Amino acid sequence: MSLRIAMAQLNYTLCDFAGNLARIEAALDEAGAADLIVFSELCLSGYYPQDLVEEPDFLDRQQQVLDALLARSARSEAAIVIGAVTRNAGIGKPLHNSLLVLQRGRVVLQYHKQLLPTYNIFDERRHFEPGPAQPALLDLNGVRIGFVICEDAWNNSGADYAIDPVQGVVAAGAQLVVSINASPSNVGKLAQRDALFSGIARHWQVPLLYVNQVGGNDQIVFDGASFAADPLHGIVQRLPLFESVVATLTFEPDGAAAFARNGQPLTKAAPDDLPDSEFYYRQIVQGLRDYAAKVGFTRVVIGSSGGIDSALTVALAADALGAENVVAITMPSQYSSAGSVGDSVTLCANLGVQLLEHPIAELVGGYRGTFERDFGAAPSRLTVENLQARIRGTILMEYSNHFGHLLLTTGNKSEISVGYCTLYGDTNGGLNIIGDLYKTEVFALSRHYNARHGRELIPLAIIEKEPSAELSEGQRDTDSLPPYPVLDEILKLHIEGDRLRPAEYANARDFVAALQRDGQGELVRRILGLVAKSEFKRRQAPPIIRVRNRAFGNGRQMPIAARYGSGV
Numbered sequence: 007m008s009l010r011i012a013m014a015q016l017n018y019t020l021c022d023f024a025g026n027l028a029r030i031e032a033a034l035d036e037a038g039a040a041d042l043i044v045f046s047e048l049c050l051s052g053y054y055p056q057d058l059v060e061e062p063d064f065l066d067r068q069q070q071v072l073d074a075l076l077a078r079s080a081r082s083e084a085a086i087v088i089g090a091v092t093r094n095a096g097i098g099k100p101l102h103n104s105l106l107v108l109q110r111g112r113v114v115l116q117y118h119k120q121l122l123p124t125y126n127i128f129d130e131r132r133h134f135e136p137g138p139a140q141p142a143l144l145d146l147n148g149v150r151i152g153f154v155i156c157e158d159a160w161n162n163s164g165a166d167y168a169i170d171p172v173q174g175v176v177a178a179g180a181q182l183v184v185s186i187n188a189s190p191s192n193v194g195k196l197a198q199r200d201a202l203f204s205g206i207a208r209h210w211q212v213p214l215l216y217v218n219q220v221g222g223n224d225q226i227v228f229d230g231a232s233f234a235a236d237p238l239h240g241i242v243q244r245l246p247l248f249e250s251v252v253a254t255l256t257f258e259p260d261g262a263a264a265f266a267r268n269g270q271p272l273t274k275a276a277p278d279d280l281p282d283s284e285f286y287y288r289q290i291v292q293g294l295r296d297y298a299a300k301v302g303f304t305r306v307v308i309g310s311s312g313g314i315d316s317a318l319t320v321a322l323a324a325d326a327l328g329a330e331n332v333v334a335i336t337m338p339s340q341y342s343s344a345g346s347v348g349d350s351v352t353l354c355a356n357l358g359v360q361l362l363e364h365p366i367a368e369l370v371g372g373y374r375g376t377f378e379r380d381f382g383a384a385p386s387r388l389t390v391e392n393l394q395a396r397i398r399g400t401i402l403m404e405y406s407n408h409f410g411h412l413l414l415t416t417g418n419k420s421e422i423s424v425g426y427c428t429l430y431g432d433t434n435g436g437l438n439i440i441g442d443l444y445k446t447e448v449f450a451l452s453r454h455y456n457a458r459h460g461r462e463l464i465p466l467a468i469i470e471k472e473p474s475a476e477l478s479e480g481q482r483d484t485d486s487l488p489p490y491p492v493l494d495e496i497l498k499l500h501i502e503g504d505r506l507r508p509a510e511y512a513n514a515r516d517f518v519a520a521l522q523r524d525g526q527g528e529l530v531r532r533i534l535g536l537v538a539k540s541e542f543k544r545r546q547a548p549p550i551i552r553v554r555n556r557a558f559g560n561g562r563q564m565p566i567a568a569r570y571g572s573g574v
């Protein structure tokens with residue numbers, strides 16, 4: 007007795023029903039003679055369709071895909087597992103997040119997700135009604151399979167639910183648990199999933215299959231990383247990270263091992279140990295590539311200051327889209343250092359990126375004169391600083407408009423946290439690819455970028471220069487902010503809190519406690535005050551590719567017109 011299984015880890019475009027159907031059909035072709043073919047959560051629409059599920063024709067359009075798949079399933083014996091939105095006939099929200107098994111032209115099993123995540127970036131309770139606590143089971147080739155959907159298996163992982171759907175299917179005799187997922191990646195998530203699901207397999211003494219999706223949808227990115235686990239070895243088979251793939255294996259309940267591949271029993275698989283910087287690299291490249299492709303951009307434009315934020319943004323964009331699809335613009339002013347243009351020239355030459363020059367000194371002088379005339383006095387220093395950032399922002403938007411390029415904004419998480427950026431100036435843009443990296447991580451990723459390419463593509467002169475906005479004479483970031491290693495620890499503790507990985511959390515907590523013991527409580531309070539006061543800027547900022555558990559955007563929803571003490 008055995009089951010031939012295909013796991014389909016695919017990259018879906020939200021609500022591109024025809025495109026998603028084509029992807030699924032190609033995977034079915036590839037799966038060949040499998041008995042069970044498993045796709046991921048909400049694969050017909052992609053995850054997460056948000057309020058598009060409320061559109062009057064959403065279900066009809068999804069039904070057309072379902073009908074096509076049912077017709078196809080009539081031509082084979084295989085059981086096809088998909089995720090779809092279904093109508094709730096009972097009370098409560100009008101829809102369910104469901105798993106369907108299609109076989110011989112019919113829906114032979116319909117199961118509604120019981121545990122709906124409604125925290126951080128997830129808001130499923132906004133649209134869906136949880137399903138009843140009934141186990142979803144299918145007997146196939148003499149094997150009893152139990153099904154769950156993503157969060158259903160995350161009981162006791164921080165969210166304590168009153169029910170445990172995995173326990174439900176195990177108690178009903180499941181010999182194999184199949185979980186379909188839409189599990190976005192962030193740093194630390196791979197290890198978290200490994201520990202959780204190896205633990206489930208061991209605790210319930212049941213083998214399981216975990217099928218995730220891959221690719222970027224707006225802010226979130228899925229790393230795929232689907233796997234098979236057994237009670238004895240933990241994870242025994244891993245699908246590649248950040249790749250669309252169809253993988254086949256065999257489930258053998260009475261075999262030497264629960265799973266086999268190409269006739270070989272599967273035992274413990276090596277962990278996917280990605281250093282943090284490599285994870286950031288791959289997540290950001292995937293996120294930008296998919297954002298551009300799915301929205302319909304080929305090329306991007308970036309203001310290149312000769313500083314590290316824009317340098318890293320240019321470099322990552324070149325890898326994601328091809329150097330020929332990146333346009334950098336240097337816009338020197340009277341305050342720009344000699345390195346500002348020179349370092350941009352070296353950077354772009356190294357990467358093969360086109361660099362244009364559009365000086366701003368004359369424009370700043372012209373504007374300044376008219377304001378001086380109208381104000382009856384010279385504009386304040388801050389006004390002139392921001393004027394430069396806004397002139398640059400306008401120039402970049404003009405290039406974006408005229409050539410149809412996507413403008414990438416270059417703020418990092420440290421600056422965005424404290425509002426160290428000019429609204430309608432350097433915050434201009436359609437997407438921010440480094441906005442979930444603290445400045446210290448921007449440095450680390452820049453060094454890693456060079457190491458991974460085996461060449462100093464990002465010039466060391468850029469990596470080693472002292473950060474400066476260069477908006478006035480001799481300006482340094484440390485004039486207004488503490489050094490980044492200090493700032494970042496305070497910010498991590500305040501913004502991410504215990505969502506940090508344990509070691510990072512302990513480090514930040516001890517660091518901030520030591521600052522306070524050293525009489526620097528006032529500094530901590532000032533930083534937290536800046537974070538609170540700059541919420542209005544973040545509300546207007548472009549979407550950020552999420553790499554950490556708690557990114558700005560959906561994952562951190564804060565009011566603006568509030569008064570809440572720092573609590574420090």
Ligand SMILES: Nc1ncnc2c1ncn2[C@@H]1O[C@H](COP(=O)(O)OP(=O)(O)OC[C@H]2O[C@@H]([n+]3cccc(C(=O)O)c3)[C@H](O)[C@@H]2O)[C@@H](O)[C@H]1O
Binds near residue numbers: 395
């Ligand atoms: N709660 C609120 N809701 C809505 N609007 C609010 C507001 N609070 C202030 N505002 C408005 O916001 C505006 C002030 O914000 P904004 O114009 O951005 O200006 P502001 O935040 O005052 O200044 C920008 C700061 O960022 C620094 N900077 C700029 C550019 C690049 C970099 C860098 O290194 O990357 C650093 C610059 O040196 C300066 O310290 C005003 O119009 C004010 O009325």
Ligand SMILES: Nc1ncnc2c1ncn2[C@@H]1O[C@H](COP(=O)(O)OP(=O)(O)OP(=O)(O)O)[C@@H](O)[C@H]1O
Binds near residue numbers: 336
């Ligand atoms: N001289 C310039 N030429 C082109 N773009 C610039 C210039 N100065 C600033 N910018 C744009 O504005 C953004 C903010 O730059 P700024 O130098 O003020 O701060 P930063 O956060 O230190 O960024 P960076 O590390 O890229 O310099 C830059 O990343 C860049 O996109």
Ligand SMILES: NC(=O)CC[C@H](N)C(=O)O
Binds near residue numbers: 128156189
């Ligand atoms: N789609 C879901 O239910 C996702 C929630 C789950 N805890 C995860 O991130 O993997």
